[in-house]
Amino acid sequence: MVDQAEVLSIDPRTGKVAEVVATESSPEEVAALCAAAAQAAPELERLGRAARVRMLRAMAAALEADRETIVGLADRETALGAQRLNGELTRTRYQFELFADAVEEGSYLEAVIDHPMDTPMGPRPDLRRMLMPLGPVAVFGAGNFPLAFSVPGGDTVAALAAGCPVVVKAHPGHPATSQRCFEVMAAAALEAGAPRGVLGLVHGQEAGALLVTDPRIKAVGFTGSLRGGRALFDLAAGRPDPIPFYGELGSVNPLVVTPRAADQRAGEIAEGIVGSFTMGQGQFCTKPGLVFLPEGESGEAVATAMAEAVSGRAAGTLLSQGIREGYLSRSAALSEATRVLAEGAAPGEDGWQAPVLLLATEARRLDAEVAEECFGPLTLVVTYQDEEELMRALSALPGSLTGTVLSARETEDATAQRAAARLRDFCGRVVFNGFPTGVAVSAAMTHGGPWPATTDPLHTSVGLTSIRRFLRPVTWQNAPQEVLPEELRDGFTGVPRRVDGRSGS
Amino acid sequence: MVDQAEVLSIDPRTGKVAEVVATESSPEEVAALCAAAAQAAPELERLGRAARVRMLRAMAAALEADRETIVGLADRETALGAQRLNGELTRTRYQFELFADAVEEGSYLEAVIDHPMDTPMGPRPDLRRMLMPLGPVAVFGAGNFPLAFSVPGGDTVAALAAGCPVVVKAHPGHPATSQRCFEVMAAAALEAGAPRGVLGLVHGQEAGALLVTDPRIKAVGFTGSLRGGRALFDLAAGRPDPIPFYGELGSVNPLVVTPRAADQRAGEIAEGIVGSFTMGQGQFCTKPGLVFLPEGESGEAVATAMAEAVSGRAAGTLLSQGIREGYLSRSAALSEATRVLAEGAAPGEDGWQAPVLLLATEARRLDAEVAEECFGPLTLVVTYQDEEELMRALSALPGSLTGTVLSARETEDATAQRAAARLRDFCGRVVFNGFPTGVAVSAAMTHGGPWPATTDPLHTSVGLTSIRRFLRPVTWQNAPQEVLPEELRDGFTGVPRRVDGRSGS
Known part of the structure; x- marks a missing residue:
């Protein structure tokens, strides 16, 4: 008789075995x-x-x-x-x-x-x-x-x-x-x-x-x-x-900040995005993984405020050794392919800690590999020159659980309307002036979307x-x-x- | 440049090409x-x-x-x-x-x-x-x-x-x-x-x-x-x-005749079943392919009346050469594995004619291969000794578009209730005292069922x-x-x- 492998409960804060729960079935x-x-x-x-x-x-x-x-x-x-x-x-x-x-x-x-x-x-x-x-x-x-x-x-x-x-x-x-x-x-x-x-x-x-x-x-x-x-x-x-x-x-959950929204409330937006992508150490399937910001002053103000919020931010503990290893290798590859805008504090020695990371690239350089989901506390700022470039970049994205638009309040915002229409084509849920993390359990909820967000x-x-x-x-x-x-x-x-x-x- | 194959319209009554419709795309x-x-x-x-x-x-x-x-x-x-x-x-x-x-x-x-x-x-x-x-x-x-x-x-x-x-x-x-x-x-x-x-x-x-x-x-x-x-x-x-x-x-569409139904109206039932399985030369996905009859006198009366209706019945023309060949080879194999109750008239020379066929076996001898769909004007009578044998045989059948129960009218029929409950487990539609061929287009219709009736x-x-x-x-x-x-x-x-x-x- 072959011994069945033990099923171990491991504490991510220490990396140590806390108990043997069972044997594999x-x-x-x-x-x-x-x-x-x-x-x-x-x-x-x-x-x-x-x-x-x-x-x-x-x-x-x-x-x-x-x-x-x-x-x-x-x-x-x-x-x-x-x-x-x-x-x-x-x-x-x-x-x-x-x-x-x-x-x-x-x-x-x-x-x-x-x-x-x-x-x-x-x-x-x-x-x-x-x-x-x-x-x-x-x-x-x-x-x-x-x-x-x-x-x-x-x-x-x-x-x-x-x-x-x-x-x-x-x-x-x-x-x-x-x-x-x-x-x-x-x-x-x-x-x-x-x-x-x-x-x-x-x-x-x-x-x-x-x-x-x-x-x-x-x-x-x-x-x-x-x-x-x-x-x-x-x-x-x-x-x-x-x-x-x-x-x-899996899902990249694109988030679009329109030029007018960035003009109106750069600081508030930056704070909200950082809160959303670092929530649960970025281990949400609805984490905004691509943040589209307009080129120019107000978009830069958002990026700068995000970078400030991320710089020196304490490292968090990830769910498992495997998740941590995956995050470290994928974030290293992404850092090579893009620019590092800000980094959180270096992780301590104990358990499965990993640093928060903020990267940036341009919409015209966003390819399929860079746009792929990275599980963990990292997001990629993607700057767009104009509405056409934004639409082209969105059109190239794969199916996603969510798509988010941060638009101007109390005034018309044509970019927001176009972006929302495009997001609707490949997302299960289109979020306005809010953040995709947090999925209400309700009759009207959709947590799904075209492949690879889901298989059906x-x-x-x-x-x-x-x-x-x-x-x-x-x-x-x-x-x-x-x-x-x-x-x-x-x-x-x-x-x-x-x-x-x-x-x- | 490679020539594209011609798409031919063939007349099944003659087997001859009637026109060239197009080339393959x-x-x-x-x-x-x-x-x-x-x-x-x-x-x-x-x-x-x-x-x-x-x-x-x-x-x-x-x-x-x-x-x-x-x-x-x-x-x-x-x-x-x-x-x-x-x-x-x-x-x-x-x-x-x-x-x-x-x-x-x-x-x-x-x-x-x-x-x-x-x-x-x-x-x-x-x-x-x-x-x-x-x-x-x-x-x-x-x-x-x-x-x-x-x-x-x-x-x-x-x-x-x-x-x-x-x-x-x-x-x-x-x-x-x-x-x-x-x-x-x-x-x-x-x-x-x-x-x-x-x-x-x-x-x-x-x-x-x-x-x-x-x-x-x-x-x-x-x-x-x-x-x-x-x-x-x-x-x-x-x-x-x-x-x-x-x-x-594909679907075998089991049809159950209860002992009481057979007692009540053997002739009417036989006529209905033969009409249903030969409709469109048996080329309906809802054709009843397995007909469960009780052993004993009244079941035999149904089988005899079916055999009489089939014997000497004119051959029909099948849809295509491929369908005819498939039917002839599968019906020959089934005839070997079961008993031939009755055969229709031999087909003429022209086109893709094929004979009607009525086969019989016992429920306890019904295996997966024999129970598989045979496309064309053939059905298999399966006799059952008692309710337990009927239930066992039904339990072994694969997913089906339809399941039919012919039950006693104006009196209790416990066999019908048990059979219907069992059919419901693997059929998309459960038909009572009617025939499965003929699918109404309506809000309440289901034309589906577990594999292999459908893929979903x-x-x-x-x-x-x-x-x-x-x-x-x-x-x-x-x-x-x-x-x-x-x-x-x-x-x-x-x-x-x-x-x-x-x-x-």
């Missing part, structure tokens, strides 16, 4: 969890929406009750700080509650009833359509959000709310947090009456790959790097029966409509009442329905 | 059409929904005005008969009109407005979400529906309605019909004010592959064989920037919700009114919207 363990999830799927569905709502609320309450321990572990494993992580736990709990409300309300089912009628194509039968759970879902936790995009994160909540059991692949950066959240949630689910197997957890890279190719897994949610995401996407697409793979991969531009991984990823439509034709799900039966008024083309029930 | 021609589509995309969007509605209605009217020529060509190229093809043209026109109505009505935009508010996560900004066109779409015409699933078919209409220019790859089985429909539609679009490039047509297999990998194409709609679909799916998934590929591939179980390729495949969500955050699409502006009442969680506008 064996192929047999992965298969058993997938089998349990497959068995739980019809049981979970049979319990109905009300029971699922209870399960989601119980999970939210249990996470809240364990707040101190979870936040403590997460801080020890990510160095993101208690304040941020307490906020993340609040967000996580809120996500569960919002999805519970949405399941209760029921419009996500997209229930449609078309009664029999005569059409130019001949008589039409009774047709009733509703979205049904897709089956067991694999979720890959993200390293940069140990709660909100990890075991208890948005993908997990959306899949469970849809009625799909979930097997999570723990991120190696925070295995103890993952394990703790899993235990808390699984116990709460059982207590709330959910079947065993509704939630599973695996550790280890091989276990992750096995999850994606397991025939019982029907969809995958992933948040992480372009390289890792692409490899798993290829596995999912290469299955004998390909399955949907929802990966949120039709969806969002944040907000209520993210549930759509784990549902498929089924139509019943001339079915007797007792065969239909209750939401499609005559006289049911518990969910919004579209009947013969009219909203109502 | 060169890589340069494919690239030029994709470039034109990419250029047309923002222009089409700028025209707005009202102009798109006019374009769709103009296309419908133009197809109707050219009915005689189109149906004549389609009959010459497919041998499906004028009656069926006139019905198909009516359906096609109706599809355009339905989608035009849906674009006008606007609920497909899924417009959502969340006004600023305080949440447990802190203040939430103004967020407005709407679905936007994905960009140029490639559509692969199907061989078995030269109109309704081809150049003027459902994929084309849905993509155009969404606001996406379309480049169609003509099916080699009906190039003249494709060319004619294209010319009629393109002229109507131009006259209705649509930009050049909104519709393109290519011929040839290589041109099809080039379409799927062209960087300007943002999604693909496909209806066809599992093998061809898988190859193109792999191309789409293997791109540097993978794109959504919506393939409707989240969607339907027939019905109003098929438009969702060609749209992606975009969210505007704190955007000024003039930047927003009109459908998201304050006070706009032209489309249904969900505002702060409530339906309304």
Whole structure:
């Protein structure tokens, strides 16, 4: 028997092992969890929406009750700080509650009833359509959000709310947090009456790959790097029966400062951008990675104020050794290819510290390689000569989660309008006079976008409509009442329905 | 310069070339059409929904005005008969009109407005979400529906309605019909004010592959064989920037006759099934390919009546030489692996005729290979000993577009309920006391299902919700009114919207 590798919880502030959390999951363990999830799927569905709502609320309450321990572990494993992580736990709990409300309300089912009628194509039968759970879902936790995009994160909540059991692949950066959240949630689910197997957890890279190719897994949610995401996407697409793979991969999040905005409020803008790109040590997928500033005096004022804010700024601790190494090598290459505007203080010796960095180049020199995402506390100022040059540079950018415009207040700003229209073509969210970091959980949110922002531009991984990823439509034709799900039966008024083309029930 | 291959229109009734339609599209021609589509995309969007509605209605009217020529060509190229093809043209026109109505009505935009508010996560900004066109779409015409699933078919209409220019790859089985429909539609679009490039047509297999990998194409709609679909799916998934590929591939469409139904009306059931599986010479993707009959007297009565209806039945003409060869070799292999219950009359010498065939086996002997789709006028009767055996056999079947239950009328039928629940797990549409051939175009329709019925179980390729495949969500955050699409502006009442969680506008 081969020894299974140990799963270590490492403290980024010291670089030392804090505890051994588990051993990596064996192929047999992965298969058993997938089998349990497959068995739980019809049981979970049979319990109905009300029971699922209870399960989601119980999970939210249990996470809240364990707040101190979870936040403590997460801080020890990510160095993101208690304040941020307490906020993340609040967000996580809120996500569960919002999805519970949405399941209760029921419009996500997209229930449609078309009664029999005569059409130019001949008589039409009774047709009733509703979205049904897709089956067991694999979720890959993200390293940069140990709660909100990890075991208890948005993908997990959306899949469970849809009625799909979930097997999570723990991120190696925070295995103890993952394990703790899993235990808390699984116990709460059982207590709330959910079947065993509704939630599973695996550790280890091989276990992750096995999850994606397991025939019982029907969809995958992933948040992480372009390289890792692409490899798993290829596995999912290469299955004998390909399955949907929802990966949120990487994003440069261009931010445009118009000449008029720079004229109006250079200092305020500089402060906001530096706050946004250094938030969480620049380890947000929505970090503004390209900052377009107009050439000339007011743009220079923004750049100068940014440089002042960055110079001598204390080094922060990154999530892991791998992230730090990646940041140092990529920022060194970028520094070669551009100009260094300002550098933060040199990092200390302990753990995985890295310096803040502010680089600059010209829009006409921005090539695909330079424009690629750099994960960590660095942004690239890109100066543009005129609107045409700005538009050309934006047109060459790849798909992005967000695009931001800082425009003049209380006066017309034609550059802002043109930039926003262009950003809309390749971004999932267009932000005005604000910053892209910070993604509200709401019905109108889109956290998605064309490749490489995500692997599937039709969806969002944040907000209520993210549930759509784990549902498929089924139509019943001339079915007797007792065969239909209750939401499609005559006289049911518990969910919004579209009947013969009219909203109502 | 290499000569480009000729695109031949062949008459299936004679096997002879009727005309040379075109030459296969060169890589340069494919690239030029994709470039034109990419250029047309923002222009089409700028025209707005009202102009798109006019374009769709103009296309419908133009197809109707050219009915005689189109149906004549389609009959010459497919041998499906004028009656069926006139019905198909009516359906096609109706599809355009339905989608035009849906674009006008606007609920497909899924417009959502969340006004600023305080949440447990802190203040939430103004967020407005709407679905936007994905960009140029490639559509692969199907061989078995030269109109309704081809150049003027459902994929084309849905993509155009969404606001996406379309480049169609003509099916080699009906190039003249494709060319004619294209010319009629393109002229109507131009006259209705649509930009050049909104519709393109290519011929040839290589041109099809080039379409799927062209960087300007943002999604693909496909209806066809599992093998061809898988190859193109792999191309789409293997791109540097993978794109959504919506393939409707193949389906066995199990049909269950319950013991009580067989007791009640053996003759009527037999007649219905034979009509359904021989419709269009069995060349429907919804053809019932597996007919589950109870062992014993009443099941045998159904089988006997089916055999009588099939015996000596005239041979029909299949769509193409390739289809005929595939049918003959697969039906020969199936005849070896099962029992021949009845055979139709031997085919004549002319063209691509083939005999109707009725085979039989036992549920316990049904393996994956035997259960695979056979395209053409053949079905396999599968007898089951009891409910448990039926359920086991259904549980082993792959994803399917439809599943049908013929149950007892006006009395309880527990077998029907169990079978329907099981079918729901792997079928897109569950039909009761009717036949799966015939797919109504309606809001509640689902023409889809888990692999291998389709490459993406989240969607339907027939019905109003098929438009969702060609749209992606975009969210505007704190955007000024003039930047927003009109459908998201304050006070706009032209489309249904969900505002702060409530339906309304």
